[in-house]
Structures are given as structure tokens and as C-alpha cells.
Amino acid sequence: MSNGAIIITIILSVLGALVFLYVLYLTLVYLAVTKKMYIRYNGHPLLKYFTHLDFPGLKAEAISFFSKNKITLRGFIYSTAEVKDFSKVIIFFHGLGNGHLAYTKEINRLVRDNNLAVIAYDNTGTGQSEGKTIIDLARALVDADYFLKYLEKDSRFAQSKLILVGHSWGGFVAGNLINIVKDERIKQAIVLNALPSIGDVSARFTKGKVFAKVFYTIISRIKMGKYANQSLLKTLQKHQLNTMVVHGALDPLVPLKYMTPIYKYAGTVDFIRPLIYPSHHHFVYLSEQGETALMELQTNLKQLSADKLSEYTKTLDYDLIGQHNEQLFATIQQFISRG
Numbered sequence: 543m544s545n546g547a548i549i550i551t552i553i554l555s556v557l558g559a560l561v562f563l564y565v566l567y568l569t570l571v572y573l574a575v576t577k578k579m580y581i582r583y584n585g586h587p588l589l590k591y592f593t594h595l596d597f598p599g600l601k602a603e604a605i606s607f608f609s610k611n612k613i614t615l616r617g618f619i620y621s622t623a624e625v626k627d628f629s630k631v632i633i634f635f636h637g638l639g640n641g642h643l644a645y646t647k648e649i650n651r652l653v654r655d656n657n658l659a660v661i662a663y664d665n666t667g668t669g670q671s672e673g674k675t676i677i678d679l680a681r682a683l684v685d686a687d688y689f690l691k692y693l694e695k696d697s698r699f700a701q702s703k704l705i706l707v708g709h710s711w712g713g714f715v716a717g718n719l720i721n722i723v724k725d726e727r728i729k730q731a732i733v734l735n736a737l738p739s740i741g742d743v744s745a746r747f748t749k750g751k752v753f754a755k756v757f758y759t760i761i762s763r764i765k766m767g768k769y770a771n772q773s774l775l776k777t778l779q780k781h782q783l784n785t786m787v788v789h790g791a792l793d794p795l796v797p798l799k800y801m802t803p804i805y806k807y808a809g810t811v812d813f814i815r816p817l818i819y820p821s822h823h824h825f826v827y828l829s830e831q832g833e834t835a836l837m838e839l840q841t842n843l844k845q846l847s848a849d850k851l852s853e854y855t856k857t858l859d860y861d862l863i864g865q866h867n868e869q870l871f872a873t874i875q876q877f878i879s880r881g
Contacts (some may be wrong), residue, residue: 580675583668585640586843588855592646592864594620600650605663607692609685615671617642617663620649624657630703630729632878634662635686635712637735638676641669645709647864648827652707655875663689679740680766682715683722687769690723702727705878709734709827710796718772720781729881731785732874735793735824738800739773775804778814786815786877788870790822815877817870832865839863 585591594602602618609615632652636642641664642649649660665685667673676682693699704727708716713736720728740762741755762770778785787808789801798818808814819826825833842854 591643597650609688621659632660632705635708635715637710680769683769703729705730707732717774721777788817791820792823829865835863
């Protein structure tokens, strides 16, 4: 073998080893992230989660349905006496955490502002639903697909116009569901601090983001099939659904830069209502004061000792933590009313 051939062989061997090590690195990061995130989410025992009983006049009809692999999901149809029919209905998708009861104040607000029923359920592995873990972030799309099939069998909702609303993980579902189900009942979507794609968010935690995104895309496709690798931008471009996209400029969990392509595209079309709140973080539906209080709570839940945490949670001001962004809710009401 010539010296040139030997050098080429060495170079190829080194490159092969580097590729192997990088793939191993990506695999370890993926396993670490999934081990931390893909767990079961139950409510914190020291926190209060509001139910319909905390809001005079708010009614809640319990529902349950099977998702994939016969996992039972549970939720409620929320309404008031002012809700006269189900010709138009809001479907609310919750973020990562203890299911939809973490958003009962927002659900109550949506019902009363719009005089529309709001249906919300807990995803696999969260809240009142079954499941040892959430399985995968894309599993929420599986659950939503099975939910719409369940809803179609209920004569009250078979012809309903559906408005999809979601925050964070739920915003990802609200924005992309139409690309999965092709359901003509879906008329509007409102996405709050949404994930632009699971791949974008996953790649944040690794070096070499371009290659990492390709790796996670392949893994997700193998694991989740048609539900994998959904992109909010591509869904908007394909279906042109009347959509409100809302984000906080200071969002640390889903940085605004990941949403930039969507906001740029929004400037070229008229079916997207873009909103960016310059002083907000990941909870745009709250007032600035409410969001600050919620983020302080989240920090203390992680940092305080058990004894101090027990005392701290007894002093929580839930009115402040749940204080709403009045401007946003007024804009949502206007957006929904215009259809």
C-alpha cells in the first residue's frame, strides 16, 4: 500500500471514529433529555389546582376516551348558562406539566369572554389521564387525533366549528393538528409560546445543531411515525389556517429566535395574526406581574428545602399568580368573534 493510500485510510478511520463518537454523544444527550422530560406529570402536592367549583356558574361535564393503545384520557366540557349551543367550540391543549387543571383560570376566562364551551383533557401521562409517562412530545398529537375522532362521534359536536387554543406544548398541538387530521371542522388556531418544532427545541441542548436536528428527526420518525417532525411554519404555509401566533420576546424556554421564520412569514400573508410581547417570558397569557410571580414560584419549587417550601406555599397569592394579560384576552376575543 502506498503512503498516499495509508494516509487516506488513516484520515477515513479518524473521521469514522469522530462520526461514531458524535452519534454516541447525540444518543446520550437524547437519552438524558428523555429520561428527564419523558416522565409522568402529576400535580405538586403543596399547590392548589383550581376546578370548576372555584368559579361560580362554571359547569364541567366529565368526558373520557381512548387514545392509542387503549390509554384512557380524561377531561371536561366547560360551559356556563350563557353557552347556548355547540355550533362553535374551543378546544384547549395544555402545556408540559400537570394537565389542564394548571390552566383552569384561563379556561374559565375563555368560556366567559366568548360565551363558548371549552373542552380540555389531560394528555397521556399527565393529570387525571392514564399513562406511566408522556412517551414523547409528539404523543400529544396522537392524543389530539384520537380526541377529534371521539368528538366526531358525539352528535353535539359532529358539525361544530373548532377553535384550537394551546400554550407551549399545547400551542405546538393547536398549530399543527390540522396537518395530522385534515379535519374541516377546524377553523382557527391560537398558539401561545408554542414550540416551532420538537426538533428545534431538542437541538438546543446539543453541539452541532444542524446535525443534531437531523439525528433527532430520524429518531422521532422511527418512534412516532406520521406524528413526528411537525413544523408550525410548514403547517401554516400548507394549510393557511386562520391563526394567532403569540410569543414573549424574553421566553427562555422557547427563545424568540426560533420563531423568527414564522413571524417573517406572517408579514407576507393576511391569515396570521402575529403578536410579540416585549416584556413577557413563557407565559404571555398572564400579566407581567402575574408572570413574574409564577416564575418566582417555579424557582422556589426547585430550590427551597422541604420545610421552607411547605411554609412558602401557604403564603402564595393565587390571584396574583393567575392575573391575566387583559390586552391579550381582549385580542383573543376579537380574533374569535371575527372568525
